[in-house]
Amino acid sequence: MGGTFDPIHNGHLVAASEVADAFALDEVIFVPTGEPWHKNPVMSAEHRYLMTVIATAANPRFTVSRVEIDRPGTTYTVDTLTQIAKDHPGADLFFISGADAIAQILAWKDLDKLWPLATFIGVTRPGHKLQLPEVPEASMSILEVPALAISSSDVRDRISDGKPVWYLVPDGVVQYIGKHKLYRGEN
Numbered sequence: 001m002g003g004t005f006d007p008i009h010n011g012h013l014v015a016a017s018e019v020a021d022a023f024a025l026d027e028v029i030f031v032p033t034g035e036p037w038h039k040n041p042v043m044s045a046e047h048r049y050l051m052t053v054i055a056t057a058a059n060p061r062f063t064v065s066r067v068e069i070d071r072p073g074t075t076y077t078v079d080t081l082t083q084i085a086k087d088h089p090g091a092d093l094f095f096i097s098g099a100d101a102i103a104q105i106l107a108w109k110d111l112d113k114l115w116p117l118a119t120f121i122g123v124t125r126p127g128h129k130l131q132l133p134e135v136p137e138a139s140m141s142i143l144e145v146p147a148l149a150i151s152s153s154d155v156r157d158r159i160s161d162g163k164p165v166w167y168l169v170p171d172g173v174v175q176y177i178g179k180h181k182l183y184r185g186e187n
Contacts, residue, residue, distance in 0.1 A: 001096040002068075002077060005032045006042045007177065008055045009155055009169045011148040013062075015123040018145040019096050020061055023121065027061055028096070029084065034068035034075040045069040047182060054172040078110040081117040093117060099124040099142050115139070125149075159183040 001016050008030075016028045032048045042048070049069050056062035067083050068075040077095065085093060099122030108114065119139040126144055150168050158165050160183055166174055177183065 001028055002031045002033065002080065003097060004042055004152065005030070005048050005052050006152050007048065007155055007169055007173055007182070008032075008052045009150045009152060009173075010167070011150040013055060013059075013170070014148055015098075015145045016062065016096065017059070019094070019121050019123060019143055022143055023094060023119075025061070025094060027063060030056055030062060030064045031068055031080055031084075032064070034071055035073060043182060047176075047180065051173045051176055054176055055170045057172070076109040078108070078113050078117070081114065085117055092119070094119045094121055096121045096123065098122065102140060102142075105140075156183045 001012070001019075003012065005012065012030075016030070019025065020028050030052050032045065032052050033042075034045050046069070049064065049066060053064045056064055065084070067087075068080055071079065071083075081093060081095060085091070095118040097120075102120055102122030105111070105114075105120065114120075119141070122140065122142045123145050124142055125148070126146075155165050155168055158168070159177060165177070169177075
């Protein structure tokens with residue numbers, strides 16, 4: 001499951017759990033982006049990684065990878081999937097992301113190399129209709145997951161405004177954000 005996770009929130013965790021169940025996945029590897037080419041500025045990769053580790057620790061099917069954080073420079077999905085395929089030879093890989101991001105897949109780097117690497121799963125909330133591009137050589141699906149009206153940008157805004165984020169993000173992440181004074185312009 002790729003994402004900026006700036007910060008990770010309960011909507012991310014529900015989506016990962018629902019996809020794992022629907023597609024009978026043995027493991028969901030959360031991959032926080034290193035230097036995303038499409039979003040700037042973002043919180044430091046190390047903080048986003050550690051928050052993701054805290055958020056996923058309670059679920060034995062969830063792990064977190066540093067593959068994008070440890071790779072220097074701008075990160076691209078094709079490079080990440082290539083590395084994960086090398087690290088997990090013979091595994092059937094699925095790439096999980098928001099359906100809105102998957103819908104933009106035609107703009108991604110090295111498209112022709114992406115298709116053989118994974119099945120792409122776009123998660124969406126009930127009532128939010130989205131068409132995926134038709135790409136004959138690609139395996140893509142949309143999965144509707146329980147509605148959680150949470151976004152990372154809303155969480156950041158709430159923190160910046162001094163509002164609580166309890167129950168929007170996992171408790172340990174709330175405590176981490178407070179301890180490190182993240183998203184307050186002080187870090």
